[in-house]
Amino acid sequence: MSDKTINILSSFLAIFAGLIVGLIIMIFVNPMDSFGAFITILIGPIEMGIKSIGKVLFYATPLILTGLSVGFAFKTGLFNIGVSGQLLFGAFLGVYIGVKWTFLGPSQWIVALIFSGLAGALWASIPGILKAYRNVNEVVSTIMMNYISLFLVNYLVVKTIYFRLKTESMRIHDNAIIPSFGLENIFGARSVNGGFIFAILMVIIIYILLEKTTFGYELKAVGFNRDASKYAGINEKKSIVLSMIISGFLAGLAGGVIYLVGTGKAIKVVEILPQEGFTGISVALIGLNNPIGIFLSGLFMGYIQQGGFVMQRYGGFKTEIIDIIISSIIYFSALVVLFKELIIKIKKSRSSKKRVGEVNG
Amino acid sequence: MDSIAFIGQQMFIFSIPLLIVALGGMFSERSGIVNIALEGIMLFGAFLSTIVIRVIQINLSPELLNSISFGQLVLLIGLVVAGLTGLIFSLLHAYASINMKADQVISGTALNLFAPAFAIFTARTMELTGDTQKVPFTNQFLIKKVPILGDIPIIGNILFSHVYITTYIGLIILIISYIFLYKTKTGLRLRSCGENPQAADAAGINVSKIRYLGVMISGFLAGIGGIILIISTSAEFNASVSGYGFLALAVLIFGQWKPLNILYAALFFGFMNTIASGYSGIPVIKDFPIPSNIYKMVPYIATLIVLSITSKNSQAPRAAGEIYDVGKR
Numbered sequence: 001m002s003d004k005t006i007n008i009l010s011s012f013l014a015i016f017a018g019l020i021v022g023l024i025i026m027i028f029v030n031p032m033d034s035f036g037a038f039i040t041i042l043i044g045p046i047e048m049g050i051k052s053i054g055k056v057l058f059y060a061t062p063l064i065l066t067g068l069s070v071g072f073a074f075k076t077g078l079f080n081i082g083v084s085g086q087l088l089f090g091a092f093l094g095v096y097i098g099v100k101w102t103f104l105g106p107s108q109w110i111v112a113l114i115f116s117g118l119a120g121a122l123w124a125s126i127p128g129i130l131k132a133y134r135n136v137n138e139v140v141s142t143i144m145m146n147y148i149s150l151f152l153v154n155y156l157v158v159k160t161i162y163f164r165l166k167t168e169s170m171r172i173h174d175n176a177i178i179p180s181f182g183l184e185n186i187f188g189a190r191s192v193n194g195g196f197i198f199a200i201l202m203v204i205i206i207y208i209l210l211e212k213t214t215f216g217y218e219l220k221a222v223g224f225n226r227d228a229s230k231y232a233g234i235n236e237k238k239s240i241v242l243s244m245i246i247s248g249f250l251a252g253l254a255g256g257v258i259y260l261v262g263t264g265k266a267i268k269v270v271e272i273l274p275q276e277g278f279t280g281i282s283v284a285l286i287g288l289n290n291p292i293g294i295f296l297s298g299l300f301m302g303y304i305q306q307g308g309f310v311m312q313r314y315g316g317f318k319t320e321i322i323d324i325i326i327s328s329i330i331y332f333s334a335l336v337v338l339f340k341e342l343i344i345k346i347k348k349s350r351s352s353k354k355r356v357g358e359v360n361g
Numbered sequence: 362m363d364s365i366a367f368i369g370q371q372m373f374i375f376s377i378p379l380l381i382v383a384l385g386g387m388f389s390e391r392s393g394i395v396n397i398a399l400e401g402i403m404l405f406g407a408f409l410s411t412i413v414i415r416v417i418q419i420n421l422s423p424e425l426l427n428s429i430s431f432g433q434l435v436l437l438i439g440l441v442v443a444g445l446t447g448l449i450f451s452l453l454h455a456y457a458s459i460n461m462k463a464d465q466v467i468s469g470t471a472l473n474l475f476a477p478a479f480a481i482f483t484a485r486t487m488e489l490t491g492d493t494q495k496v497p498f499t500n501q502f503l504i505k506k507v508p509i510l511g512d513i514p515i516i517g518n519i520l521f522s523h524v525y526i527t528t529y530i531g532l533i534i535l536i537i538s539y540i541f542l543y544k545t546k547t548g549l550r551l552r553s554c555g556e557n558p559q560a561a562d563a564a565g566i567n568v569s570k571i572r573y574l575g576v577m578i579s580g581f582l583a584g585i586g587g588i589i590l591i592i593s594t595s596a597e598f599n600a601s602v603s604g605y606g607f608l609a610l611a612v613l614i615f616g617q618w619k620p621l622n623i624l625y626a627a628l629f630f631g632f633m634n635t636i637a638s639g640y641s642g643i644p645v646i647k648d649f650p651i652p653s654n655i656y657k658m659v660p661y662i663a664t665l666i667v668l669s670i671t672s673k674n675s676q677a678p679r680a681a682g683e684i685y686d687v688g689k690r
Contacts, residue, residue: 025479029486081397081470130665130668134668134669134672135672136665136669136672139397139466140610143397143607143610144661144662144664144665145661145665146607147607147608147657147658148658148661148662148665151657151658152654158652158654271603271604272601273604275474278470278474281467285467318481318482318486323478323481324475324478324479324482326474326478327475328471328475330467330470330474331453331472331475334457334461334464334467334468334471335457338461
């Protein structure tokens with residue numbers, strides 16, 4: 001069995017173990033209804049028809065982008081735990097443009113979306129620069145940047161685009177809503193938007209960048225061994241900063257697709273970081289940091305999120321069980337070593353049995 | 362005069378939980394395990410602890426419920442519950458990072474996400490709290506004035522009136538931590554595991570065991586810090602410790618992984634938070650048109666600055682975050 005197959009298998013095992021934790025907690029709460037509700041999480045979104053599938057895509061879109069952001073950084077040797085802060089900063093600039101720059105007319109949404117990405121990139125460039133030039137650990141600096149972003153965005157929202165009655169940002173202009181590119185007609189749900197198409201676009205771009213270009217190869221090389229890359233003539237400082245900028249751009253885009261929608265979603269002035277950034281870590285881990293894997297695992301996370309809502313409506317359990325499952329999946333995906341050993345052990349015992357059988361035969 | 366006392370009292374309310382949690386983080390990191398799960402552990406400890414406090418208080422007679430001295434007993438029970446909860450919860454992190462050689466940041470993140478999800482799910486499911494995620498409690502813990510000591514000018518006002526018993530507990534924890542880390546054999550071993558686990562191993566120290574100890578202490582202290590934060594800044598537990606676990610991480614770094622420096626850092630950050638949350642009550646600062654959000658940013662920005670200045674000769678434990686591999690040289 002190749003390393004790749006083992007990795008994929010252990011991803012599935014992590015998902016399975018996470019689901020089991022969720023099930024066990026549900027059994028503790030209400031043994032009678034737990035199995036039915038659990039099944040609803042798993043098959044509910046499909047059973048509920050096409051509109052529900054649209055919701056799955058809607059929830060999956062930002063998760064695919066944040067997963068890509070984390071995964072891309074991982075591939076280039078960086079742990080970007082600051083996706084939430086970058087996302088929030090991107091969201092602010094996007095919503096700001098969506099509220100204020102009405103002079104842009106029908107192009108308002110695309111400008112807002114691009115600036116969301118750029119704001120995220122700007123935010124991520126700071127830990128990138130600190131890492132490249134001052135050797136500051138990016139895990140710590142991105143955590144600090146998360147909270148700086150949180151308080152700065154709260155300050156800026158209140159200062160510029162505040163809707164005092166609801167303590168959140170103002171509604172964006174209709175022109176700033178990302179068009180659905182026909183997805184709305186297919187799924188019959190207003191919430192599906194063109195953001196999903198941008199997410200697919202980004203998956204393709206990042207895949208090509210990482211796998212098919214010299215630039216991507218250089219970024220990966222620096223992640224693999226900074227000193228060796230420097231010796232090989234790669235400008236390793238520039239590469240680190242650029243990796244963070246690209247990762248931050250994806251995070252910022254996620255902020256854009258979350259808030260540039262027609263459902264009245266607004267930036268709330270609260271002291272809580274957006275969860276999508278952290279869920280992105282599990283999306284990246286389950287997706288093995290591979291763009292296509294991330295796309296699939298993002299879809300899966302969106303799927304069980306929708307499963308949670310369907311289940312809450314019909315199954316009687318609170319939807320937070322999904323967050324428990326997702327956090328458990330992250331925990332289990334940290335235990336890859338355990339799963340790998342398990343898989344190898346099972347394989348060994350099988351093949352040795354086979355051999356015994358051969359000898360006896 | 363009154364405003365100085367007010368600032369002093371407020372500063373301690375914010376600083377003490379930061380101090381305790383950061384000291385917890387110190388033990389983990391100096392043993393070689395990065396613990397970014399402080400936030401989640403605080404939350405988990407505070408959650409179970411407020412539930413226990415709530416259950417006790419529901420069954421109290423009005424007389425006992427109004428008794429401040431009985432409140433101290435309730436609080437002490439709450440502290441023990443929070444500490445033990447934190448300790449047990451942190452074992453998940455220890456197991457992943459020590460036995461399973463998992464990435465410590467990933468494992469920590471998982472705990473950070475699990476704790477609020479579990480707290481909200483459980484609180485919304487429990488009959489005790491109805492359909493909300495909030496766990497309310499009666500604050501019978503605030504000591505108006507400590508007899509005799511409260512009459513000392515200035516200090517009496519700051520340290521011995523409008524105070525929680527946890528302030529003294531925090532300072533005692535600081536002293537014990539200092540002695541433990543620098544004056545005991547186990548403390549020396551713990552430090553050596555964070556600096557050079559291979560050498561420690563060669564000297565006959567059980568690296569895994571020491572690291573377990575470090576993480577468990579951090580879990581215990583983070584749990585205690587969580588409940589202290591909740592009872593002294595809020596009237597209910599609402600599935601959050603408002604980023605204080607990460608702020609404590611900043612305190613730890615700002616304090617350069619040393620107990621006394623951590624105290625100064627905690628006081629400084631507590632001071633910033635005091636200004637941010639109560640600046641309308643402070644005459645001089647009221648006149649500055651700087652919004653509270655800016656003050657709240659200061660600790661994080663200060664930490665980034667310290668990191669970028671000190672990174673060349675960092676005081677961070679050298680092996681922190683690295684997986685201990687016996688075969689590695």
